[in-house]
Amino acid sequence: MDVYELVRGPFAWMALIIFVAGSLYRIISMLVTGKREPALYPSTSFKGAVRSILHGLIPFGSTYMRRQPLFTIVTIGFHLSVIILPLFLLAHIVLWYESWQILWWSLPDLVADFMAIWVILACIYFLGRRWVVPEVKTVTRPGDILLPAIILLTFLTGFLAYHQWGPYRPIMILHVVAGEILLIAIPFSKLGHMLFFMFSRAYMGAEFSKVLKAREW
Amino acid sequence: MRIKLSILTIIIGSVIVVAVGWQPSMAQEEVYILAHKDVFGSLRRPEVSFSHEDHTVSLENSGCGVCHHTRDDKTGQLVYSEGDESSCMECHGFQKEAGTPALREAFHGSCTNCHRNQIKSGNLKSGPTTCGGCHKKS
Numbered sequence: 001m002d003v004y005e006l007v008r009g010p011f012a013w014m015a016l017i018i019f020v021a022g023s024l025y026r027i028i029s030m031l032v033t034g035k036r037e038p039a040l041y042p043s044t045s046f047k048g049a050v051r052s053i054l055h056g057l058i059p060f061g062s063t064y065m066r067r068q069p070l071f072t073i074v075t076i077g078f079h080l081s082v083i084i085l086p087l088f089l090l091a092h093i094v095l096w097y098e099s100w101q102i103l104w105w106s107l108p109d110l111v112a113d114f115m116a117i118w119v120i121l122a123c124i125y126f127l128g129r130r131w132v133v134p135e136v137k138t139v140t141r142p143g144d145i146l147l148p149a150i151i152l153l154t155f156l157t158g159f160l161a162y163h164q165w166g167p168y169r170p171i172m173i174l175h176v177v178a179g180e181i182l183l184i185a186i187p188f189s190k191l192g193h194m195l196f197f198m199f200s201r202a203y204m205g206a207e208f209s210k211v212l213k214a215r216e217w
Numbered sequence: 218m219r220i221k222l223s224i225l226t227i228i229i230g231s232v233i234v235v236a237v238g239w240q241p242s243m244a245q246e247e248v249y250i251l252a253h254k255d256v257f258g259s260l261r262r263p264e265v266s267f268s269h270e271d272h273t274v275s276l277e278n279s280g281c282g283v284c285h286h287t288r289d290d291k292t293g294q295l296v297y298s299e300g301d302e303s304s305c306m307e308c309h310g311f312q313k314e315a316g317t318p319a320l321r322e323a324f325h326g327s328c329t330n331c332h333r334n335q336i337k338s339g340n341l342k343s344g345p346t347t348c349g350g351c352h353k354k355s
Contacts, residue, residue: 002336004347090261091348098325109261164354172347 004169007176008095015180022187023195030199045209052205053198055217062217071129078122081115082151086179088112091162109162116159123152147191154178245269256311256320262352265324284327 055061065072086092090106097103107115126148130140157175160166185191193200208216252264276283282297288308289296293316305327309320318326328344328351335343345351 002341002346005333005336008346094321094325094348097322098329161349164349168349169347172349 004173004176007173007180011180012176015183019183019186022184026187026192027195030196044206046206048209049202049206051209051215052201052217055215056197056201064217074122074125077115077118078126081119081122082155085112085115085119085155089158113159113162116155116162119155120152120159123148123155127152143189147185147189150178150181150185154182245273251324253306253320256306262348263354265351266353267351283331 059076060066060069060072085107088105088107089112090109093104093106127145130136130144130148154175157171157178161168161172161175182191186194204216208214247268247270249267249269250264251267252260254260272284273281280297281299281302284305285297285302286295287298287301287303288294305323306320308317309323310317311319313319313322317323329346332344332346336346
């Protein structure tokens, strides 16, 4: 079997199915097993929930972002890039068209390059921060090193493959496999904040605003 | 005698010129550089060096119609018409048009899909299926 065809065919299907099914399972099981607090005054505030989500999404919209401006700028660029880049990269769009005949617009290659470099540098920054900043270092577990490392590998190999620097085929295969590992890891690791951040923000916002009348952002 | 020879030379020469001129399908390059800047504008990937010779050899049994097709006016079907072989860009343009894929998708559909199907049917020595396999940076 051709290794590239194996990873871009059956492996990609496997990763996609595990990602979708795993995400649905995690979200549904969270909704089903979640219990309302048996309190006298249930502390739910829809307005507080929405405000918390918005303040978490808007750049510098919360005190925890304003306190660390460099980290905020790095992380905003990182998060925008890891979502936008894979979805709107020309190479990916061409592959989706070949498989499913779906087609949408692509990012200019220069912008894609810029985003890839941002992600690579951001991962190095995140890893360094886990090493250097004491309060971050104490709460660091192996997964916190491993996940940024795999993200770094995915975007670095993608960047190298586009420029055809280094041995093209092995780099391309590594790129696809690393991306598939990330996709599978989303529902089952800390990457799950992609699925859960809305719920956790909403819960906190709702709790704090109803009874305490406090802003948790 | 000299005049007769000259006339004969002119006649034979004309026959050769006309004969060659009447067989446009013979005018094949061994390698075509696919870089249709007149269609694509500036290229976003390196140009593709396509060996026509390699493909005529490997597709000897399947025939030229695997790639070369024209639309039959009556039935609307894609058919192979010997002697009418033309370049993909004669029909496929930058944008997709009713029933005719865009040039980029026509190339990828013919090249990558054929290579992939070859690999699926066990021929591991088929052509490339990765982007950089065809779009090689020089």
